[in-house]
Amino acid sequence: MADPSTAPPLTRASVQAAHKLIEPYIHKTPVLTNSTLDRLASTPRADAELEGTEWAGRTPAKPVLRFWFKCENFQKSGAFKARGAFHAIERLKQEPGWAEGGGRERGVVTHSSGNHAQALSLAATTSGIPAHIIMPTISAAPKIAATRAYGGTITFSGPTAPERESTAAQVQSQTGARLVPPYNHPDIILGQGTAALELQSQIPPPTTLDAIITPCSGGGLLSGTALACHETGIHVFGAEPSFQGADDGRRSFLSGTRIDTVKSATIADGLRTPVGPIPWGIIYERKLVRGMYSVSEDEIKKAMRMVYERMKIVVEPSAVVGLAVAMFNEEFRGMVEREGGEEGWDLGVIFSGGNVNLDVLGELIR
Amino acid sequence: MADPSTAPPLTRASVQAAHKLIEPYIHKTPVLTNSTLDRLASTPRADAELEGTEWAGRTPAKPVLRFWFKCENFQKSGAFKARGAFHAIERLKQEPGWAEGGGRERGVVTHSSGNHAQALSLAATTSGIPAHIIMPTISAAPKIAATRAYGGTITFSGPTAPERESTAAQVQSQTGARLVPPYNHPDIILGQGTAALELQSQIPPPTTLDAIITPCSGGGLLSGTALACHETGIHVFGAEPSFQGADDGRRSFLSGTRIDTVKSATIADGLRTPVGPIPWGIIYERKLVRGMYSVSEDEIKKAMRMVYERMKIVVEPSAVVGLAVAMFNEEFRGMVEREGGEEGWDLGVIFSGGNVNLDVLGELIR
CATH class of the missing domain: 3.40.50.1100 (Rossmann fold)
Structure with a gap:
């Protein structure tokens, strides 16, 4: 692979150039909406649901959310x-x-x-x-x-x-x-950023996105998305599983020091890798990502089930962590309530892939 | 419901009128293609695969098939x-x-x-x-x-x-x-026919469909499709599960007498009903359906798995019987080989719904 030092600069313009290069080879994946999921996400969670979580006893947040799902599960190779x-x-x-x-x-x-x-x-x-x-x-x-x-x-x-x-x-x-x-290479990061770039162009005017949330593992997709959104006014967030410390990005973000080993058997099997140094520079050092949030295994399963039941599309567990954050993470939901107010947020959610192991799918959505 | 005798005539024009009436309420569902499934369907089955079937020892058919999947699994209410x-x-x-x-x-x-x-x-x-x-x-x-x-x-x-x-x-x-x-009412039949009407309009010129295959239970969808294709030159076929006699339509078609009771526990749980008298009049008496084909439970499961794995969409077992016929029924495949020749057929396949029971999905695709 090309020496990173000869790679294009890590900018939005370079993501645009990457898109031109790969356009003949990739699918322009569809962007789906779903009024039922919007309604569910815009309904405060029941007090009982918060019991046993870190938010027990708090007043459930009342965000207003409209989702725009970028379906990379339909991408060539399934991701x-x-x-x-x-x-x-x-x-x-x-x-x-x-x-x-x-x-x-x-x-x-x-x-x-x-x-x-x-x-x-x-x-x-x-x-x-x-x-x-x-x-x-x-x-x-x-x-x-x-x-x-x-x-x-x-x-x-x-x-x-x-x-x-x-x-x-x-x-x-x-x-x-x-x-x-x-993931730890500029050319890879710039390529992954093209999903968010396309997503921006697929939102029908006059609507514009307030934010995009993507899964985070090695950080290629998240850092590429951050570049694609640079100076557009779109906030960028990362989502991770919390199981067995797979939320290394969130913990690194809080401490300011990149964690470089993770050993987690989360069901989100695409998200078991720590964030790489080049993505980290974009995500944290250049402050192009605003926050990192995590969800439990059970919340990932619930989000999976919602997508299969309501949207009728096949996604892998790693793909739905962003949706799970928007549905279940009270910290994230409280922020949307405060900043979005009654108008709420148009939130881009990148469904990263659909390569689920069909032999265990039954257990994942039961 | 309106007295059947006051219903519009059972013609293609009435299906067009039905479409105008319901257009504001329904989704114009997408039509998907899939080059991998085309390739699989256009590859002769191995001799070993035919062992134990009624086609054992025959030379496997060599049809050329290009699929156009009408995705009613994305329709409102999921079907x-x-x-x-x-x-x-x-x-x-x-x-x-x-x-x-x-x-x-x-x-x-x-x-x-x-x-x-x-x-x-x-x-x-x-x-x-x-x-x-x-x-x-x-x-x-x-x-x-x-x-x-x-x-x-x-x-x-x-x-x-x-x-x-x-x-x-x-x-x-x-x-x-x-x-x-x-299903046994003209207004229902005309409404169901609008899926095939839309499908015809969604094929990019100069391509035109050679045939459409739909699941058949009570016969509303199949007879409506037949009306929508009347005098267009598009052949119409019905697909059924063979398990425990759920292929009543096929058997009625062969004997010329409508079978009016079925008791089958096929996994295609939407296809356990016998064909109704009004659909039968269109399907058989008016000869608007050219043939009926059936598939085994195992073939339905294999087709389900192909759709989940390759297309990344959620379908119910009843939805894939048409695809299963095109993939596995040697009688159907032989006909396509004979009539389509090297050029082959553009085949519309109606995926009827996506309301699968997620609690048993694991067993259906394993």
Whole structure:
């Protein structure tokens, strides 16, 4: 992958340029609204529901919310990750000397057991470039099958981070393939930011968004969204699961120091990674993200069920943490009540993906 | 409901008139395509897959299929049934003397435990008309809750048809409410036909549909579709589950005599009813439907899984029987191969609804 120092500046204009580059390859995903979910979110929670939470005994917030759901579950490869992956590939193709030096034949490499593996396989093979994917032997069978179906060549490794990295280094030295990391690179961040850019253009005038909330794991989507919203007046928020410390971004945000290890088995399996240093610079140091909020496993399941029942679309658990924050996090809801008043907020919610494991879906929505 | 003898003639023009009447109330649901499903359907099945079926040992068919999915799972109330219900209500409102005679206050009544109950509740209460719904006491809790949420007033009855009918008659005599049957009425049939009418207008020129396939239960959707396609050159097919004789339409079609009782516990729980006499007249006697095909429970589950995995949308088992026929029924596939040749067919597939019981969804797609 291109040396980060040669990457475009981390600005809204660079997100716009990224969008131009990847437009021929990605879906312009639809933006859905849902009056039932708006009504539910704009109804104060019952006192009884707050019992046992940190907000027990408080007066439930009365926000007014109108949702605009950006459906990246309908994106190619089933997740927003296709945006960053296609952008990384297009940028590589433009890199002086890359093709001439045999880069096209050497291909690209990454280690991932999730959506990035599938997205990179698709993006690379679309341009006839080999994609080498390092996956732990313990990966779920459907993910292995999906990565192969998108054309990736899989090399299995041990499950720990050092084992995966050493296998990746081995494959790299054997093949000469270029490493494409899942989030900690400007080209990836700029690609992911294109979802929020499109979303802004899909809101029918005279409505404009007051805020956008996105899931946060490594921080590529959240930091890209922050760039896409820079100087537009749109507030940007991040959402995380709280289970077993997966809310590293929120905790880092509060302490001012980036937490760099997370070990959580949250059902939001796309959100188990700590925020990377380049995203962190945008999210926190440049103060382009206003706040981070977290939700429980049960709240994620409830939000999943709402989406399946009311919107009739398939989303993965990681995709609904933003909706869960807007539905259940009293801190967030109180802020919308205070700032939005009677008029309320038009809130963009990025549904990040739809690659749910169908073999366990029953348990996730029961 | 209006006396059938005063209903509009059962023609394509009447479906167009129905569409004008209900357009302000219903969603123009999207039409989706999916290149992966096209590719899968256009690949001959493996010999091994045909073992144990009636086509064992035959050469697998090689049809070329391009699907156009009409997504009535995104329709109001979660199913195409809203079309017929809104049409029935609009026609009632136009009936001379109905309002003056206190019809609006007396309301409407039906017996249904499924999508018609929810659709009629929504359609009636949208116009401020009470909806009395007779449901068997054994109905699933989510269906009862959904019918109430749409504004219906529920009266419980015993589970058998005579018990439901006698409770309905009782409610009718107490309230003076007008009976709105689920399928055996011209106004319902014309309303349901509007889905296929819209679908035709949503295909981008120069493409035109070669055929449309819809699920068949009481026959309202299938016969309405047949009217909507009359003299357009579009072939119309019906799809049913074969389990425990739920393929009454297909068997009636073969014998020439309408079967009027069915007792099947197929997972396609919207397709357990025999074809009604008025739909039968259109489907068979007027020869507006070309053929009926059936699929097994396992084939329905496989088609469900394909839709969740590849299209990322929520459909109920009844919705996918048409897709299952195109994927797995060698008789249908052989016909497409013979008639479509190398060019193949553009096939409209009506996804009838998305009201799946989320508590059992896990078992349906595993």
